[in-house]
Amino acid sequence: MSDKTAVLLLQMGGPDSLDAVEPFLVNLFSDREIIRIGPAFLQPFIARLIARRRSRGVEHKYGEIGGKSPIRELTEAQARALEEALGTGYRCFVAMRYWKPSTVEALAAIRREGISKVIALSLYPHYSRATSGSSINELKRVVAEAGTTFDLTIVDRFYDHRLYIDALAEKIREGLDDFHPLAEVQVLFSAHSLPQSFIDEGDPYLSHIEETVRLVIERFEGVTYHLAFQSRAGPVTWLEPSTDQMLEHLAAHDVKNLLIVPLSFVSDHIETLHEIDIEYAQMAHKLGYSRFRRSPSLNASPTFIACLAELVRQAEGRG
Numbered sequence: 001m002s003d004k005t006a007v008l009l010l011q012m013g014g015p016d017s018l019d020a021v022e023p024f025l026v027n028l029f030s031d032r033e034i035i036r037i038g039p040a041f042l043q044p045f046i047a048r049l050i051a052r053r054r055s056r057g058v059e060h061k062y063g064e065i066g067g068k069s070p071i072r073e074l075t076e077a078q079a080r081a082l083e084e085a086l087g088t089g090y091r092c093f094v095a096m097r098y099w100k101p102s103t104v105e106a107l108a109a110i111r112r113e114g115i116s117k118v119i120a121l122s123l124y125p126h127y128s129r130a131t132s133g134s135s136i137n138e139l140k141r142v143v144a145e146a147g148t149t150f151d152l153t154i155v156d157r158f159y160d161h162r163l164y165i166d167a168l169a170e171k172i173r174e175g176l177d178d179f180h181p182l183a184e185v186q187v188l189f190s191a192h193s194l195p196q197s198f199i200d201e202g203d204p205y206l207s208h209i210e211e212t213v214r215l216v217i218e219r220f221e222g223v224t225y226h227l228a229f230q231s232r233a234g235p236v237t238w239l240e241p242s243t244d245q246m247l248e249h250l251a252a253h254d255v256k257n258l259l260i261v262p263l264s265f266v267s268d269h270i271e272t273l274h275e276i277d278i279e280y281a282q283m284a285h286k287l288g289y290s291r292f293r294r295s296p297s298l299n300a301s302p303t304f305i306a307c308l309a310e311l312v313r314q315a316e317g318r319g
C-alpha cells in the first residue's frame with residue numbers, strides 16, 4: 001500500500017479525433033443528469049439518433065480547431081503542474097465524464113499505484129448537477145462497483161475561491177492589455193448556458209456564476225460589464241440573455257471595443273476556440289465592432305494551479 005494521496009481531476013472530456021465525435025456525443029446524450037430525453041429505457045436509442053444527426057456539424061467545428069478537442073492535453077498539463085506544486089506525497093490523475101481517460105481507467109491507475117486516499121477535485125468552478133454532479137455520481141458508482149475501498153474526499157466547487165478570482169482577474173488584465181489604452185472597453189462575461197428548468201429546480205449554477213462575476217469585477221473599478229450565456233444545445237428554454245443576443249444589443253448601443261471573458265471552463269475547448277474565436281468573432285466583425293478579443297483561458301496558469309493546490313490542502317484539513 002502507498003501512503004500517497006491521489007488527486008483525481010474531474011472534467012467533461014472531448015473527442016480526441018473526428019471519429020470520436022459521434023461516440024462522444026452518444027455518451028453525453030445518454031447521461032440523464034445532463035439531459036432527459038423520453039423515458040429512461042428509450043434514452044440510449046434516442047441518444048444515438050441525436051448524436052448521429054448532430055455529429056456532422058460538430059465534426060466540422062472540431063475540424064476547424066485542429067481535428068480534436070484539446071481538453072485532454074490541457075487537463076493533463078494541469079495535472080502535471082498540480083503534482084509539481086503539491087510536491088512529494090501526491091499523484092494526480094484525470095477522469096473524463098464522456099471520453100478518455102474514463103473514471104474506470106483513472107481509478108484502475110490509482111489502484112495500480114496502491115493508493116487508497118483520493119481527493120476528487122471537480123474542474124467545474126460552479127456547481128451544477130449537469131456537470132460536477134454528474135461526474136461525482138459517476139465516480140461514486142464506479143467506486144461502489146470497484147470492490148476496493150477508497151478513502152474519498154470530494155471538492156465540488158470553487159467559484160468564490162480567492163486564488164480562482166485572482167487567476168481570472170490576471171487573464172482579464174492580459175485581455176485588456178490588447179486594447180488601446182484610451183479605448184473605452186466593455187467586458188462581456190460569457191458563461192456556459194444551462195436549461196432554465198435546472199435553476200427552477202434549485203441548481204445553484206446561476207448564483208455561483210453571478211458571485212464569480214461580482215468578486216472578479218470588484219478588481220476592475222469603473223469597467224462596464226455584462227453577463228450572457230453561450231452554447232445552448234437543445235430546444236428548451238435556456239438561461240438568458242444569450243451571448244449572440246448580447247453582442248447584437250451592445251453593437252446597437254454603439255459599443256466598439258469588447259473583451260469577452262469565458263466563464264464555466266478552466267481550459268480551452270470547442271466553446272472558446274470555435275464558438276468565441278471563430279463564430280462570435282465573425283459576428284462581431286459584421287456587427288461593426290472595432291476590436292473584439294477574448295481573455296485567455298486559465299489552462300495551466302500558475303495562479304490557477306496554486307488555487308487547485310490550496311483546494312487540495314484545504315480538503316485535507318491542512319489549508
Ligand SMILES: C=CC1=C(C)c2cc3[nH]c(cc4nc(cc5[nH]c(cc1n2)c(C)c5CCC(=O)O)C(CCC(=O)O)=C4C)c(C)c3C=C
Nearest residue numbers: 012013014034035058069071128130192194233264269270
Ligand atoms: C445536452 C445539454 C447540455 C448541457 C445542459 C450542457 C451544460 C454544460 N456543458 C458544459 C461544458 C462543456 N460542454 C461541452 C460540450 C458539449 N456540451 C453539450 C451539451 C450540453 N452541455 C454538447 C452536445 C457538447 C458537445 C459539443 C457540441 O455538440 O456542441 C464542452 C466541450 C468539450 C470539448 O470540446 O472539449 C464543455 C467543456 C458546462 C460548463 C455546462 C453547464 C454548466
Ligand SMILES: [Fe+2]
Nearest residue numbers: 192231233271
Ligand atoms: Fe457546450
Ligand SMILES: [Fe+2]
Nearest residue numbers: 012192231233
Ligand atoms: Fe456542454
